[in-house]
Amino acid sequence: MADPSYIGTKSAPVTVPVEAGQLKFFAKATGETNPVYTDEASAKAAGYNALPAPPTFAFSLNLARPDPFATYTSLGLDLGRILHAEQAFEYGVPICAGDTITITETLVDIFEKRGGALAFYVFEGIATNQRGEIAMKTRNTLAYRQG
Template structure:
C-alpha cells in the first residue's frame, strides 16, 4: 500500500523529557563513549559544562518516551512487521545538559518510494528545544517500509 503524500507536513505528538544525569551516563557507557565529561560530574564541570552534557545521538531517544513511539506509523497504513530504521542525522546548535527539560516536536517531511513501490520511505524531521525555547538540535530519521509483492 502506497503511503499517501498528503501526510507530508503532518505534525506528530510532542514529547517532553527532563534529562536525567544517570540516564545520560548509562547511555554514554552503552555507546562506548570514553570521554569522562559524559560520565563524571566533576570532569563535565572542569570542561566548562554546568552538568553532564548529552552524549552524541542520545536526543534520538527523547521520542522513545512515548507510550507507543511508533504509533504514528499505523494511521499511515504501515505494517510494523515490514518497517525498519533506515537512517538518522543530527544537526546540533547548542549543548543540552542533565537537568534540562527538552521537547521533541516531530513532523513528517517527505514520503517517497523506490523499486517500483517495493520500498517506501518516510522522512521525519524533529526539532529539540529546551524549556526556554532555545533550539538544541534538528534530527532527521528515515523509516523504510517493505511492501510485499510490490515491484516484482
C-alpha cells in the same frame, strides 16, 4: 502505495526531563569513553554546567512517548515492515542533566523506489530545551516494504 497526503503530519510533542543517570547509562550503552559524559567534575572542567548528553541522545528521548510508534501506525504502517534507513543530526545548544527537552517530529517527504516495492518516509524532528532553544534537529528516514 505510499500516500503523499500524509506529508506534514506532526507527532504530538513529548516533554522529557533529562537526568544524570540517563546520560551516564546512555554513554555506557553507546561505548562513549570520554569522562565528560560520565563524571560531573570532568563536565564542569570542560565548561558545562552539568553532565552533557552524548551525541544522538536526544533521539532516544523520543522513545519516552506513551506509544513511541504511534506516528508510524497512524500512517497505516505495519511496524514489522519498517527498517531504519538513515539518521542525521544537527546540534544546537548542549543538552545537560537538569534540562527539560520537548521533541516534535514532522513527516516531510515520502517517496518510492524499486517500482513501488519500497516506500521511504522522511521525518524531521526538533528538540528544544526549557528556554525554547534548539538543542538538536534530526532527520530520520524509514524504509517500508510495501505489499
